[in-house]
Amino acid sequence: MRQFADIEDLSGLVRDALGAGCRVVAVDRLRGGSKKGVYRVHLDGVRTAGVIVYSWAEAENYWPGAREEDPADPFAPASGLVPFLTAQRTLERLGVRVPRLLLADDSRRRRPADVAVVEDVAGGTLEALFATDPARASQALGDLAGMLEVMHRHQDVRYGRLDLPERDGSVSEVTCEQRVLDRALRDLAEAAGRDARITAAAAALRDRLYELADRVGPRTEFGLIHGELGPDHVLVDADGYPVLIDIEGLMYFDVEWEHVFLQLRFGERYTALARPGLDPRRLDLYRLAMRLSLVAGPLRLLDGDFPDRALMQGIADHNATEALALLPSI
Structure with missing residues (x-):
């Protein structure tokens, strides 16, 4: 215990x-x-x-x-x-x-x-504030957009987490999009062993991942991203200003990865966080990869004794549906 x-x-x-x-x-x-x-x-x-x-x-x-x-x-x-x-x-x-x-x-x-x-930032989460004080939440959301602009424009020619000693000045020969593809293929294999709908569509999903990855061109600069920024990872302080938490995954990476997660978690409110100039081909690949990650990850967590099991199962089920919806219509 x-x-x-x-x-x-x-x-x-x-x-x-x-x-x-x-x-x-x-x-x-x-x-x-x-x-x-x-x-x-x-x-x-x-x-x-x-x-x-x-x-x-x-x-x-x-x-x-x-x-x-x-x-x-x-x-x-x-x-x-x-x-x-x-x-x-x-x-x-x-x-x-x-x-x-x-x-x-x-x-x-x-x-x-x-x-x-x-x-202790006692103002609660931005997610809760959307329900209790929409005007205050809207102001905080605008400030969050400014924060993200600062982070995403802070760039490096290398990608990766900031704490890794491997960030020694060398540039990885593996591109961001290849990292995402490799991870998505692992997530697909894992999800296919746990979800019958993903099992049935595994070949089509795999082909789609390769197709989307082939469309992505090279890139040589990467922005600073949070990596898992939903409204539950933003607190609001006494002055109404947003405060980022769960920051351990901070890294330099394609900002499209961040924006796909923001779209997913903020829904219709994402328009306040959107920015011009994002690569639509990266967005397409990362959107499918993110959905597969959010099937495999929660199901993996359920192999252990995580207490809120209904929540995790619900996340996996929802994202399986959304991943399948990203397959082209026949």
Whole structure:
């Protein structure tokens, strides 16, 4: 049985971050995370009402049976204190709002895991704000568009995650579109073994992936992207400004990959985030690849003991339907 942190586990850590005068009065483990634990810690004796603790303990990671990964692959699992701190520093330098870091510790003396204590941005998610305060959400969405423009125009001739030591100045001979194709083919094979509809259409989906990849031309510069930016990964602070979270996957890559995910997650509100000049051929390939990833990934997660099983099954089922809808009509 998984053991999660409690008041006793986190009290000393939070006192180290904020001072001996603070007292932890309650701890809530927030739902939804699959790679790290996220805890809201309620406080007394200090000016702030609470903080957030990230814990990258093994017990917090629900992904079963990690397969062999190429460390240079930007899609290899991104989790841990090092990628978090690298992304935190990079985004702060660009003026992109992220929760303020109060303490980071990889010594394992306070906890048997890498941990970070960050500001609790108490305004809730942009996703929730769309329902409760549409005018405030619309303003935050406009500010988010400006943030993304800053990130996507921050470019490099190399692609990949920022924390990888392989970013030594060399340029990969494997293109972004080839990385996406290779991953999509693996996701297709995995999904075909778990979903009958994907099994029946596997040959057509594979042919379509190759066809779309063949249409994509070369590119030599890549923008900085979040990689998984939905409205649930954007908080809104007391001033109404958007704050990015779950930033460990920050990388240089084709910005079309980001925009496909934004279209998927923001739906009709995506028009506020759209930008001109995107490559329609990349969008076509990445759209199908993304849908297949969102079939295979949730089904893989369900091989373990992830608690919100209906949610994951629903995501897989929906994206299987959407992937099949992207096949050309006969």
